[in-house]
Amino acid sequence: MKKKKVILTETPILQNRRTITVRFSEVDSLHVVWHGHYLRYFEDGREAFGNQYGLGYMEVHKNGYVTPVVKSVCEHKSPLRYGDEAIVETEYVSSPAAKLIFKFKIYHKQTEKLVATGETVQVFVDQKGELVLTLPEFYQEWKRKWKQL
Amino acid sequence: MKKKKVILTETPILQNRRTITVRFSEVDSLHVVWHGHYLRYFEDGREAFGNQYGLGYMEVHKNGYVTPVVKSVCEHKSPLRYGDEAIVETEYVSSPAAKLIFKFKIYHKQTEKLVATGETVQVFVDQKGELVLTLPEFYQEWKRKWKQL
Amino acid sequence: MKKKKVILTETPILQNRRTITVRFSEVDSLHVVWHGHYLRYFEDGREAFGNQYGLGYMEVHKNGYVTPVVKSVCEHKSPLRYGDEAIVETEYVSSPAAKLIFKFKIYHKQTEKLVATGETVQVFVDQKGELVLTLPEFYQEWKRKWKQL
Amino acid sequence: MKKKKVILTETPILQNRRTITVRFSEVDSLHVVWHGHYLRYFEDGREAFGNQYGLGYMEVHKNGYVTPVVKSVCEHKSPLRYGDEAIVETEYVSSPAAKLIFKFKIYHKQTEKLVATGETVQVFVDQKGELVLTLPEFYQEWKRKWKQL
Numbered sequence: 001m002k003k004k005k006v007i008l009t010e011t012p013i014l015q016n017r018r019t020i021t022v023r024f025s026e027v028d029s030l031h032v033v034w035h036g037h038y039l040r041y042f043e044d045g046r047e048a049f050g051n052q053y054g055l056g057y058m059e060v061h062k063n064g065y066v067t068p069v070v071k072s073v074c075e076h077k078s079p080l081r082y083g084d085e086a087i088v089e090t091e092y093v094s095s096p097a098a099k100l101i102f103k104f105k106i107y108h109k110q111t112e113k114l115v116a117t118g119e120t121v122q123v124f125v126d127q128k129g130e131l132v133l134t135l136p137e138f139y140q141e142w143k144r145k146w147k148q149l
Numbered sequence: 150m151k152k153k154k155v156i157l158t159e160t161p162i163l164q165n166r167r168t169i170t171v172r173f174s175e176v177d178s179l180h181v182v183w184h185g186h187y188l189r190y191f192e193d194g195r196e197a198f199g200n201q202y203g204l205g206y207m208e209v210h211k212n213g214y215v216t217p218v219v220k221s222v223c224e225h226k227s228p229l230r231y232g233d234e235a236i237v238e239t240e241y242v243s244s245p246a247a248k249l250i251f252k253f254k255i256y257h258k259q260t261e262k263l264v265a266t267g268e269t270v271q272v273f274v275d276q277k278g279e280l281v282l283t284l285p286e287f288y289q290e291w292k293r294k295w296k297q298l
Numbered sequence: 299m300k301k302k303k304v305i306l307t308e309t310p311i312l313q314n315r316r317t318i319t320v321r322f323s324e325v326d327s328l329h330v331v332w333h334g335h336y337l338r339y340f341e342d343g344r345e346a347f348g349n350q351y352g353l354g355y356m357e358v359h360k361n362g363y364v365t366p367v368v369k370s371v372c373e374h375k376s377p378l379r380y381g382d383e384a385i386v387e388t389e390y391v392s393s394p395a396a397k398l399i400f401k402f403k404i405y406h407k408q409t410e411k412l413v414a415t416g417e418t419v420q421v422f423v424d425q426k427g428e429l430v431l432t433l434p435e436f437y438q439e440w441k442r443k444w445k446q447l
Numbered sequence: 448m449k450k451k452k453v454i455l456t457e458t459p460i461l462q463n464r465r466t467i468t469v470r471f472s473e474v475d476s477l478h479v480v481w482h483g484h485y486l487r488y489f490e491d492g493r494e495a496f497g498n499q500y501g502l503g504y505m506e507v508h509k510n511g512y513v514t515p516v517v518k519s520v521c522e523h524k525s526p527l528r529y530g531d532e533a534i535v536e537t538e539y540v541s542s543p544a545a546k547l548i549f550k551f552k553i554y555h556k557q558t559e560k561l562v563a564t565g566e567t568v569q570v571f572v573d574q575k576g577e578l579v580l581t582l583p584e585f586y587q588e589w590k591r592k593w594k595q596l
Contacts, residue, residue: 070224173476334487
């Protein structure tokens, strides 16, 4: 019997993990981080991801695009308090659409407890301010480079 | 023939509409409101709703509860710019669960264009910091009063 | 005896008073407005002043200038709490220099207690990004119109 | 002739230097950090100082006090832009009064250009919410330990 040739084309997981520290001004009168500040933590995560994988605001901008957030979701599992350190885990979600999708998990650094999960969706807007419906060339290259097909 | 008695039990829609004005500090380097600030606009909407229908933070607190946001979703349809006025429309979503659910629509005041939609989910936490799984008595009363059954 | 002619050349006081309401997200874990948010309240005051007297961001921008804040001072006299309403009183301070100076007083609306005082200083920067050392023409006109000489 | 004994009692300078990175959400429509965010940078500096010298919020709180900011001053010398790194230099200012005074200097990390200077003043408030006019015992000890007499 002839052995079947199996080709596994795995898409590598692109992920960044960075630490953030809860600031006094981020904590509300219930002594926990105000829910709205998590969108900043997600942005911190996206920025760290962009710096690690060469997909930061500056790279995108240099290529003639901006990528406004068109959707954000955040679910809170347990609170963060003043002085806590947390890990923001940002994972790229490959999509055939002209969108940048990231998933987030935030963990309490000491306890490793899951604090929050979330997602953001960004679109590409060109220099005329028009929404771009096909993947920009530089972004296709970026996907090829990182095997996100 | 006896006429059939028809009882229509309609749940009234509870809705608040308030105007907000975009501040300079809320606008980012793309000259539009930074996406994270919409969670503040939603909070502005919830507060106005609470004041109108007697379900504000103070009423909830007086009854021994706090209602942290455990989920928030925001979808952006068109931008807001510095100085723009917008209508935040906050609608109560009745649920059998011990949750406070609100849906939001934000419109540009002059153009009436839809700017964003969203949702927040809050839970009830008692004075011991425990999540409450059954509807608090004061909240059941509030629902009866407003026919949200 | 001849009566002496007295000419009183009074500079009218230009002042705006607007109400703000303390948001949940502005209150810190000590249950009072976090000190940094007062610079937003001052900005709210400046914007209301600009709208009232025709010296808003848009007028300044239309004339080819931006007016970044180069100094801000805030002194806190008594706290503001969640839900409090406050009056932001913004007063224009005339100066021979190419500077926009405003003084602020914030009062608790119900108790009329003084909450904070402050000052901001702005400079004029032209479209090349250069600091302007002489009063821009449109600003001189504005000062003449409001007798701020 | 007898030689005079000269005792030089120098007060050591207590200083912390930490790096911050400008976030996208901190940059305004003029493409520079919005002036109000500098009070957060100062707070970042105070927190780092507190951690380094054992005078953090937690130590103060453990001893029964909170230290609200009663005055803040910020002067802007040159702008910070998105992605810039800056050094926040926080220096303790010894005072006989029951006050915590810090001076701040912010430098652009790469160019070493001075970005901003500032000062904050904090007072001690006890658990009854009363302003304390004499130096709390733990703070006197702290001053002795660090030779800030």
